[in-house]
Amino acid sequence: MKELKELNKKYPNKTAFITGAGSGLGAAFSKLLAANGWTLHLSDINMGSLESLKLTLNSEKIHTYQLDVGDKLAYGNLADDLRKNGAKLNLLINNAGIGDGELFQDYKIDQWERMIRINLLGTYYGTHYLLPLIESQKGMIVNIGSAAGFMNAPGMSAYNAAKAAVFALAETLHHELKSKGVHVSVVTPTFFKTNIMSEASGSQQFVEFAQKQMKYSTTNAEEMAQVILEKSAAGKFHIVHPKEARRAFFIKKWFPKLVAKQFDKMMVKFSRASN
Numbered sequence: 001m002k003e004l005k006e007l008n009k010k011y012p013n014k015t016a017f018i019t020g021a022g023s024g025l026g027a028a029f030s031k032l033l034a035a036n037g038w039t040l041h042l043s044d045i046n047m048g049s050l051e052s053l054k055l056t057l058n059s060e061k062i063h064t065y066q067l068d069v070g071d072k073l074a075y076g077n078l079a080d081d082l083r084k085n086g087a088k089l090n091l092l093i094n095n096a097g098i099g100d101g102e103l104f105q106d107y108k109i110d111q112w113e114r115m116i117r118i119n120l121l122g123t124y125y126g127t128h129y130l131l132p133l134i135e136s137q138k139g140m141i142v143n144i145g146s147a148a149g150f151m152n153a154p155g156m157s158a159y160n161a162a163k164a165a166v167f168a169l170a171e172t173l174h175h176e177l178k179s180k181g182v183h184v185s186v187v188t189p190t191f192f193k194t195n196i197m198s199e200a201s202g203s204q205q206f207v208e209f210a211q212k213q214m215k216y217s218t219t220n221a222e223e224m225a226q227v228i229l230e231k232s233a234a235g236k237f238h239i240v241h242p243k244e245a246r247r248a249f250f251i252k253k254w255f256p257k258l259v260a261k262q263f264d265k266m267m268v269k270f271s272r273a274s275n
Contacts, residue, residue: 001035001128002082002226011090013137014038017082019069019126020096022049025144028221029093034059041087043078044096052160069096070114072152079129093142094123094166103270112158124169131182138181139148140231143170147190147245149250151259154267163188168234174237185232187235189224190245193202 008014016033022027022044030042030053039061042052047066054062065078082089097119100111123143134141148156149163170186174261219242231239240246252259 001032004032004036004229004233007091007229008036010233011092011137011139013088015041015087015089016091016093017041017043017089017126017130018093018095019043019067019122022046022053025221025224026093026095027053028225029095029229030057032225033091034062037061038064041065041082041089042067045069053220068118069125070117072121072125075122075125075129079133082130082133087133088137089130090137090139091142092126092130092134093144094126094140095142095144096122097144099159101157101159107158113157115162119159120165120169123166127169127173135177135180135182139234140183141170141173142228143167143179143184143186145170145186145188145249147188147240149188151248154263157268171237178222183232183235185228185237185239187224187228187239187241188245188249189219189241190248191274217245 014033014037016029018026018029018040019035020043021030021040021042023046026042026044027049030040033040034057040057040059042053045066045068047064050064050066067074067078069075098115101113102108102111108145114131127141127143131141134137143166145166146163148157148160149167150163152160152164157231167188167212168185170184173182174184174186224241228239228242231241240249
């Protein structure tokens with residue numbers, strides 16, 4: 001594991017809270033920070049995966065909590081416990097999230113609400129409840145967004161909306177908290193090798209598409225974690241990684257008509273599949 005020199009120097013207390021830490025990118029963050037001697041408060045809805053990770057990390061500085069980030073009361077109670085126990089947080093990583101997809105007219109209301117509750121409100125709850133601890137240490141907040149939040153492809157309305165809002169929240173906080181010594185970063189990756197689709201409840205067509213994109217991605221969670229922590233420690237606000245994400249951002253910004261044509265082709269495929 002690579003040494004996080006700038007991050008470690010910036011926050012010598014070295015204490016972080018990570019959501020969705022049991023697997024994927026959350027586990028990659030946990031392993032990298034643990035290898036750098038950080039005290040970690042790790043949460044996940046799956047306690048089994050957290051306990052397995054804790055054994056792997058083999059550190060006495062690991063604290064685990066079962067948490068559904070979309071449960072407002074549970075998150076508030078956990079934050080209260082952290083304050084009572086004197087926790088001093090330098091880093092909050094709002095990582096927990098789910099992915100799925102469906103054409104808007106086929107998307108059930110409860111699916112939409114679940115997506116917003118976990119991907120957006122989960123990020124809001126974490127920031128709301130833990131900001132006092134971060135602010136007291138002049139720490140850092142990292143929100144995991146998605147390139148979906150600026151690409152807005154068809155068949156992903158709920159996910160797109162949630163991730164666009166995560167970006168908007170991060171940018172607003174970036175300006176509001178800067179004067180208080182708190183740095184905020186937001187990450188907008190394209191697909192990389194992770195398990196975000198494990199809780200997907202959308203159409204089989206979308207799930208298969210997403211799994212295919214992840215299968216052929218040359219980027220893994222370990223690389224993402226390294227890049228994110230290095231760039232956020234260096235003061236970067238918008239972290240666009242991997243290279244596919246940077247390409248998508250460039251094309252959407254400068255060639256929107258080209259993107260629109262590609263999405264029109266996607267809709268033709270969706271229409272054929274539904275007939």
